[in-house]
Amino acid sequence: MPNQPSDPPTPDALPPEFGFIRRHFRTLAGEGALGLTDDAALLRAPAGRELVVAVDTMVEGVHFLPDDPADTVGRKLLRCNLSDLAAMDAAPLGYLLSVTKPPARDEAWFAAFAEGLHADQALYGLSLLGGDTTATSGPLVLSLTILGHVAPGGALRRNGARDGDGIWITGTIGDGALGLRALRGELADPSGFLARRYRLPEPRLGLGLGGIARAAMDVSDGLVQDLGHLARESGVGARIDAASVPLSEAARQAGPDWLATCLTGGDDYELLLAVPPAHDDALRRAAAARGVAVTRIGRFDRTISGVTVQGPSGETMAFARTGWSHL
Amino acid sequence: MPNQPSDPPTPDALPPEFGFIRRHFRTLAGEGALGLTDDAALLRAPAGRELVVAVDTMVEGVHFLPDDPADTVGRKLLRCNLSDLAAMDAAPLGYLLSVTKPPARDEAWFAAFAEGLHADQALYGLSLLGGDTTATSGPLVLSLTILGHVAPGGALRRNGARDGDGIWITGTIGDGALGLRALRGELADPSGFLARRYRLPEPRLGLGLGGIARAAMDVSDGLVQDLGHLARESGVGARIDAASVPLSEAARQAGPDWLATCLTGGDDYELLLAVPPAHDDALRRAAAARGVAVTRIGRFDRTISGVTVQGPSGETMAFARTGWSHL
Numbered sequence: 001m002p003n004q005p006s007d008p009p010t011p012d013a014l015p016p017e018f019g020f021i022r023r024h025f026r027t028l029a030g031e032g033a034l035g036l037t038d039d040a041a042l043l044r045a046p047a048g049r050e051l052v053v054a055v056d057t058m059v060e061g062v063h064f065l066p067d068d069p070a071d072t073v074g075r076k077l078l079r080c081n082l083s084d085l086a087a088m089d090a091a092p093l094g095y096l097l098s099v100t101k102p103p104a105r106d107e108a109w110f111a112a113f114a115e116g117l118h119a120d121q122a123l124y125g126l127s128l129l130g131g132d133t134t135a136t137s138g139p140l141v142l143s144l145t146i147l148g149h150v151a152p153g154g155a156l157r158r159n160g161a162r163d164g165d166g167i168w169i170t171g172t173i174g175d176g177a178l179g180l181r182a183l184r185g186e187l188a189d190p191s192g193f194l195a196r197r198y199r200l201p202e203p204r205l206g207l208g209l210g211g212i213a214r215a216a217m218d219v220s221d222g223l224v225q226d227l228g229h230l231a232r233e234s235g236v237g238a239r240i241d242a243a244s245v246p247l248s249e250a251a252r253q254a255g256p257d258w259l260a261t262c263l264t265g266g267d268d269y270e271l272l273l274a275v276p277p278a279h280d281d282a283l284r285r286a287a288a289a290r291g292v293a294v295t296r297i298g299r300f301d302r303t304i305s306g307v308t309v310q311g312p313s314g315e316t317m318a319f320a321r322t323g324w325s326h327l
Numbered sequence: 328m329p330n331q332p333s334d335p336p337t338p339d340a341l342p343p344e345f346g347f348i349r350r351h352f353r354t355l356a357g358e359g360a361l362g363l364t365d366d367a368a369l370l371r372a373p374a375g376r377e378l379v380v381a382v383d384t385m386v387e388g389v390h391f392l393p394d395d396p397a398d399t400v401g402r403k404l405l406r407c408n409l410s411d412l413a414a415m416d417a418a419p420l421g422y423l424l425s426v427t428k429p430p431a432r433d434e435a436w437f438a439a440f441a442e443g444l445h446a447d448q449a450l451y452g453l454s455l456l457g458g459d460t461t462a463t464s465g466p467l468v469l470s471l472t473i474l475g476h477v478a479p480g481g482a483l484r485r486n487g488a489r490d491g492d493g494i495w496i497t498g499t500i501g502d503g504a505l506g507l508r509a510l511r512g513e514l515a516d517p518s519g520f521l522a523r524r525y526r527l528p529e530p531r532l533g534l535g536l537g538g539i540a541r542a543a544m545d546v547s548d549g550l551v552q553d554l555g556h557l558a559r560e561s562g563v564g565a566r567i568d569a570a571s572v573p574l575s576e577a578a579r580q581a582g583p584d585w586l587a588t589c590l591t592g593g594d595d596y597e598l599l600l601a602v603p604p605a606h607d608d609a610l611r612r613a614a615a616a617r618g619v620a621v622t623r624i625g626r627f628d629r630t631i632s633g634v635t636v637q638g639p640s641g642e643t644m645a646f647a648r649t650g651w652s653h654l
Contacts, residue, residue: 015548015552015650015651015652015653015654016652016654017652017653017654020654034484037485037486037556037560038415038484038485038544039381039410039411039414039415039485039544039545040379040380040381040411040412040414040415040417040473040475040482041379041380041381042377042378042379042415042477042482043377043378043380044372044377044378044479045371045372045378050369050370050371051369051370051371051372051378052367052368052369053367053368053370053423053456053457053472053474054366054367054368054423054457055423055424055425055457055458055459055470055472056459057425057427057459057461057470058461059427059461059462059463061464062461062462062463063461083366084366084367085367087365087366087367088365088366088367088369090367096380096381096382096472097382098382098384098425098470100384100386100427100468100470101654102465129380130380130381130382131382132382132383132384132470133653133654134384134385134386134389134390134468134653135386135389135653135654136386136389136465136466136468137388137465137466138429138463138464138465138466138468139463139464139465141427141461141463141465141468141470143382143384143425143427143459143468143470145380145382145423145472146367147380148367150369152371155367155369157361157365158364158365158366159364217365217366218366221342225342229364233364323342324342325342325343325344326342326344326460326461326462327342327343327344327347327428327460327462
C-alpha cells in the first residue's frame with residue numbers, strides 16, 4: 001500500500017507542527033502576522049522610510065552552546081539581528097523565525113526559548129511576523145530574518161569611511177569572546193559577567209548616528225577582522241591602538257594574555273564607526289543620551305592598507321588569525 | 328595561549344566564507360543588496376503597495392533528496408517561497424538566503440545550486456537581497472525569506488471561504504508526491520515527468536486572483552490536509568469529489584492504488600481557491616490567460632465540519648493520514 005503511514009492516524013487532528021507553533025509562537029505574533037495561520041505576513045513600511053532586511057542564522061554548538069539557557073538563545077538570536085539594524089542606523093519593524101528542530105529539543109526548551117523572545121520583543125518594540133518549522137537529524141538551526149526601517153538615503157554602510165576619520169567603538173570589546181572561553185572552563189569568571197555578555201549581547205539601537213558617522217558595522221566576528229572589512233570597503237587602511245580599545249573590568253582582570261582574544265574573538269555586537277573629527281562631540285552627546293559608552297581607538301589612514309594594531313608596548317601586533325570565519 | 332588557532336594563519340586574506348559568498352552568490356545580488364558587503368539590505372516597497380513576507384526552510388533528506396541535482400534544489404527552494412506569494416496574489420520583490428552547510432557539500436554543488444537560482448531569478452523577475460552562511464555537522468539546511476508586494480487590502484487569505492463557494496485547484500495534484508516515490512524506486516516513472524514535478528514545482532504567480540477568489544493557499548503538505556486548514560480558518564466544511572481532482576497522465580497511469588497518495592502526499596505547490604460561482608468564468612479566463620489549468624473539485628459547505636472526500640465509487644474515503652507534518 002503506497003500510503004502506509006509511519007505515524008498513528010490523525011485524520012481530524014491538527015498536524016503536530018500546528019500545535020507546536022500555537023503553543024510557543026502564537027503569543028509572539030503581532031500586527032501583520034495574521035495569527036500565523038497564512039502562507040505569508042503582511043506589512044506596510046512606515047510612510048517615507050526605506051526598508052532594511054537582514055538574516056542571521058545560529059547553529060547549536062557553533063553560535064551557542066548546547067547547554068546555554070533556552071531563553072538566552074532566543075534573545076541572542078534576536079539581538080544579533082537587531083545589531084545588524086543598529087549598524088545601519090535603522091529601527092526594528094518585525095521578524096520571521098525559522099526553527100529546524102532535532103528531536104531531542106523538547107517542549108520545555110521551546111517554551112523558555114519563546115519566553116526569551118517575548119521579553120526582548122517588549123524591550124525592543126517589535127513582534128513576530130511569521131516563520132517556518134522543520135525537523136532535522138542534525139543540530140538545532142535557528143534562522144531569523146529581521147525587518148527594519150531607516151530614513152531614505154540615511155542607512156549607514158561599510159564603505160563610507162574616509163582618510164582621517166576617527167575609528168570609534170561602542171561599549172567594551174572582548175567580553176563575549178572571553179565569556180565563551182569562561183563557559184568552556186578556560187577562564188575564571190567569578191561574577192558571571194563575561195558569560196552574560198556572551199549570551200546576551202546588547203544591540204546598540206537608537207543612537208541616531210545619521211549625520212554623525214560616515215560608516216558603521218557591528219563587530220560580530222572579531223574587531224580586527226571586521227575593521228579590516230570596513231576599511232577595505234571604504235578603500236582606506238586603519239590604525240588602532242590596542243591600549244585604547246575599551247575593556248570591561250572583567251576583561252582587564254583576565255590579564256594581558258587574553259588581549260589578542262579580545263581583539264579577534266568576536267561575539268561583541270558593538271558598533272564600529274567612522275566619524276570625522278568635527279563630529280566627535282555630536283557622537284559623544286548622542287551616545288551619552290542613550291547611556292552608551294563610545295571610545296576612539298584609532299584613525300583611518302589612506303597611506304596604509306589593512307589594519308595595523310599598535311600593541312601596549314608600542315610594537316605592531318601580529319595575530320594568528322584576526323577573526324572568526326563561518327566556513 | 329588563549330588565541331591558539333585551529334586553522335592556518337590567514338592574517339590578510341579574506342575569511343573563507345567571503346570567498347564562498349563572492350564565488351557563488353554575488354552574481355545573484357540585485358538592487359538593494361549592496362553587493363552583499365553590508366550588514367543588511369535596503370529596499371523600498373513599490374508606492375502604494377503592501378509588503379508580503381514569508382520564509383520556507385528545506386532540510387536535506389526531508390524536503391529534498393541528498394542526490395537531487397543541486398540546481399533543482401536551489402530552484403525548488405525559491406519556487407516553494409514564490410508559491411507562498413502566489414497564494415496571496417502577491418508579486419515577488421527579492422529574497423534573502425541562509426545556507427547552513429555541512430563540510431561534505433563542495434564547491435561544485437554550490438556552483439550548480441547558484442546556477443539554478445540564477446535561472447529562476449530571470450524567470451520570475453527577482454534577485455538576491457542578502458543572506459547568511461554558517462556551518463553545521465548535520466544535514467544541509469537552506470532557508471529562504473521572500474519579499475513581495477500586493478495591492479493594499481488585496482492579499483488573499485485562508486479565512487475568506489464562504490458556504491457555497493466552489494473549491495478550485497490549479498494544475499494537477501499528486502505528481503510531486505508520486506515523483507518522490509518514483510525517485511525512491513517505489514513507482515515506475517518512465518518519462519521522468521513525476522520526478523521533474525517533485526523537483527521543480529511551478530509557482531502559480533500572476534493569475535490576478537484578486538476580486539475573483541475569496542480565499543487561497545498553496546498545497547504543500549497534502550490536498551486533504553491543506554483544504555482542511557482553509558476550511559477551518561474560514562469556519563466552514565468542505566466536500567470534494569476524488570474523481571474530479573485533476574491528475575496528470577503520468578499519475579493516472581500509476582493506477583488507483585496511488586490515488587490516496589495523490590490526495591494527501593503534498594509537494595504540489597498548486598493553488599487551492601475558494602471562488603463564488605458567479606466568478607467561475609472570470610477565474611477560467613484569468614487562468615487561461617496564463618496557460619494554467621483550473622478545475623473545480625468540490626464546494627464549501629457550512630453544514631459539515633472538516634473535509635469529506637467522495638471516492639470514485641461514491642463511498643466516503645478515509646485516510647490513514649491526510650497530509651504531511653514537519654514535526
